Amino acid sequence: MESYKDRFTDFIHRLQNEICQALEAEDGQAQFQQDEWQRPGGGGGKSRVMAGGQVFEKAGVNTSAVYGQLPPAMMQYLQVPHDQFFACGISLVLHPLNPWVPTVHANYRYFELYNPQGGLADQWFAGGADLTPYYLFAEDATHFHQTHKTVCDQFDPAFYPRYKRACDEYFHNHHRAEARGIGGLFFDYLRPTAPHPADFWYRFTTQVGQAFLPAYRPIVQRRKALTFTAAHKHWQEIRRGRYVEFNLLHDKGTLFGLRTNGRIESILMSLPATVRWEYNHQPTPGSPEAALLEVLRQPREWV
Amino acid sequence: MESYKDRFTDFIHRLQNEICQALEAEDGQAQFQQDEWQRPGGGGGKSRVMAGGQVFEKAGVNTSAVYGQLPPAMMQYLQVPHDQFFACGISLVLHPLNPWVPTVHANYRYFELYNPQGGLADQWFAGGADLTPYYLFAEDATHFHQTHKTVCDQFDPAFYPRYKRACDEYFHNHHRAEARGIGGLFFDYLRPTAPHPADFWYRFTTQVGQAFLPAYRPIVQRRKALTFTAAHKHWQEIRRGRYVEFNLLHDKGTLFGLRTNGRIESILMSLPATVRWEYNHQPTPGSPEAALLEVLRQPREWV
Numbered sequence: 028m029e030s031y032k033d034r035f036t037d038f039i040h041r042l043q044n045e046i047c048q049a050l051e052a053e054d055g056q057a058q059f060q061q062d063e064w065q066r067p068g069g070g071g072g073k074s075r076v077m078a079g080g081q082v083f084e085k086a087g088v089n090t091s092a093v094y095g096q097l098p099p100a101m102m103q104y105l106q107v108p109h110d111q112f113f114a115c116g117i118s119l120v121l122h123p124l125n126p127w128v129p130t131v132h133a134n135y136r137y138f139e140l141y142n143p144q145g146g147l148a149d150q151w152f153a154g155g156a157d158l159t160p161y162y163l164f165a166e167d168a169t170h171f172h173q174t175h176k177t178v179c180d181q182f183d184p185a186f187y188p189r190y191k192r193a194c195d196e197y198f199h200n201h202h203r204a205e206a207r208g209i210g211g212l213f214f215d216y217l218r219p220t221a222p223h224p225a226d227f228w229y230r231f232t233t234q235v236g237q238a239f240l241p242a243y244r245p246i247v248q249r250r251k252a253l254t255f256t257a258a259h260k261h262w263q264e265i266r267r268g269r270y271v272e273f274n275l276l277h278d279k280g281t282l283f284g285l286r287t288n289g290r291i292e293s294i295l296m297s298l299p300a301t302v303r304w305e306y307n308h309q310p311t312p313g314s315p316e317a318a319l320l321e322v323l324r325q326p327r328e329w330v
Numbered sequence: 331m332e333s334y335k336d337r338f339t340d341f342i343h344r345l346q347n348e349i350c351q352a353l354e355a356e357d358g359q360a361q362f363q364q365d366e367w368q369r370p371g372g373g374g375g376k377s378r379v380m381a382g383g384q385v386f387e388k389a390g391v392n393t394s395a396v397y398g399q400l401p402p403a404m405m406q407y408l409q410v411p412h413d414q415f416f417a418c419g420i421s422l423v424l425h426p427l428n429p430w431v432p433t434v435h436a437n438y439r440y441f442e443l444y445n446p447q448g449g450l451a452d453q454w455f456a457g458g459a460d461l462t463p464y465y466l467f468a469e470d471a472t473h474f475h476q477t478h479k480t481v482c483d484q485f486d487p488a489f490y491p492r493y494k495r496a497c498d499e500y501f502h503n504h505h506r507a508e509a510r511g512i513g514g515l516f517f518d519y520l521r522p523t524a525p526h527p528a529d530f531w532y533r534f535t536t537q538v539g540q541a542f543l544p545a546y547r548p549i550v551q552r553r554k555a556l557t558f559t560a561a562h563k564h565w566q567e568i569r570r571g572r573y574v575e576f577n578l579l580h581d582k583g584t585l586f587g588l589r590t591n592g593r594i595e596s597i598l599m600s601l602p603a604t605v606r607w608e609y610n611h612q613p614t615p616g617s618p619e620a621a622l623l624e625v626l627r628q629p630r631e632w633v
Contacts, residue, residue, distance in 0.1 A: 062610070074609075076609040076610075078608065078609060085607075085608075085609070087609065202588040202589075202594055203594060264604075268601070268605075271574060271578070271605075272578060272598075275574070275575060275578035275579050276578050276585075276588065282579075285505040285579065286505075291505055291506060292609060292610045295575075295607065296609050298571070298607040299607065300606060300607060300608065301567075301604070301605070301606055302571075302574075302604070302605045302606070302607070303603060303604050303605070304388075304598065304601040304602065304603060304605070305381065305388075305603065306377075306379040306381060306388070306390065306595060306599050307365070307379075307595045
């Protein structure tokens with residue numbers, strides 16, 4: 028049997044291909060450009076970015092598989108005593124052109140640590156996906172959550188509520204007392220402990236990963252042809268500002284990557300193409316824009 | 331003789347009026363709107379923002395004078411043992427529409443701490459100004475620095491090199507290994523210690539503050555009527571992304587304000603109106619855009 032390391036590395040590359048192919052098909056115009064990079068300490072990654080599409084204004088789908096010596100800052104961050112590591116994962120952020128289509132983020136990753144003799148000392152799976160609409164369609168939110176819940180329920184009915192709540196807690200712009208979006212799933216440190224062996228978490232994480240396209244693609248298909256005005260685009264750009272605020276102020280992955288000299292352009296590919304900040308911008312009470320804010324201020328149960 | 335508290339509070343309000351008046355005159359179209367706010371724990375501020383001008387796309391000139399009990403996080407941040415404080419200051423960020431006109435930031439502030447009996451336990455002045463051009467005009471950079479050096483030299487010839495260097499060190503986007511702009515002055519914790527009484531630092535800080543308009547206004551006048559293309563604007567928006575990155579990732583004042591529940595809209599008025607992130611954007615070698623980057627990667631002596 029192949030190691031989880033190899034199996035998960037295969038998985039992220041297959042998923043990267045599958046997702047990029049689907050997104051190019053949805054877009055019908057733009058194509059992903061790939062940059063392969065090597066990490067001096069060991070390993071590397073494949074960054075794929077699509078820009079200026081008719082559906083996706085900016086989309087990044089990155090994989091990386093890195094290994095070697097963990098910097099002290101990362102040992103502290105992960106709260107682990109071992110300094111030899113392997114990590115692989117896929118991370119994506121899609122910023123659609125059309126404000127009726129939500130932005131989405133997802134990542135699925137696997138981590139191993141080794142003792143000084145090279146033996147496996149620790150391992151865990153992690154990941155999740157979350158949706159950031161500019162206008163709220165309850166049926167889209169429900170579809171996104173239901174698709175994820177269906178996968179979770181095949182493993183344990185306690186998982187969806189637990190990881191949905193963790194997602195709401197994590198993707199929160201504390202300084203504005205509002206959520207980044209309408210959530211999804213967020214899970215971390217899924218270690219093989221009784222009654223769940225590593226294989227259980229491998230299957231869970233990869234099946235959640237395979238649910239990404241079924242969760243997101245139908246929403247794109249429903250909304251991508253809707254016409255929009257400059258006012259809708261303006262609101263999208265204002266909200267994208269909040270996305271930038273979250274990623275630069277609160278996102279642990281982003282901050283950690285920047286502090287440990289990760290590849291800047293791969294880390295910051297998550298930032299939207301065009302963004303706007305206006306002083307004290309407030310949507311008109313009763314407007315669709317105000318309706319979105321209400322949901323962001325009070326996370327909702329969607330299924 | 332009035333207290334420094336009162337004198338500096340008067341100073342920042344006079345300077346706010348003077349600067350806003352000058353900027354409205356330079357703009358010739360837009361006007362500042364004022365929001366007055368109260369701080370629940372004591373004091374408040376006046377935020378003035380001008381948006382959509384023909385010269386200034388977004389300009390904020392804020393004053394605040396606050397007092398009361400210092401939150402524990404702020405005592406730790408300031409590394410002081412006292413929890414009763416007074417702080418007042420003026421802070422401004424000007425984002426011109428025209429990419430030939432540089433963005434500028436300045437702030438001048440005064441701080442007091444009190445012992446449990448209410449006596450003055452500590453006091454200091456702080457501030458500075460720095461210029462962020464999108465295209466480099468050496469004569470503009472030299473004028474900005476020379477104006478500040480002239481003021482500094484009236485107090486001590488060691489000041490300009492010291493505070494110029496501190497500015498280069500502070501306004502640095504470490505994650506990109508480049509400066510935010512071409513610098514200026516940055517000074518902090520100017521306490522009354524021999525041979526310099528509080529009055530010396532009061533005069534120094536207020537005279538540096540009064541040098542703001544002479545340092546910046548002539549640059550605006552020289553550049554504001556130059557014609558620009560969509561490509562110039564595009565580059566300005568890319569560079570504004572770096573400005574946002576600095577303010578959200580590195581700027582201590584911004585991060586501190588957000589963590590201590592400051593008034594969000596006053597803190598984030600520093601962010602530009604329209605901003606752009608493109609994956610792996612690189613200017614053409616030999617272009618004016620590339621020339622700017624060279625200077626940002628290697629701070630220069632301008633006088």
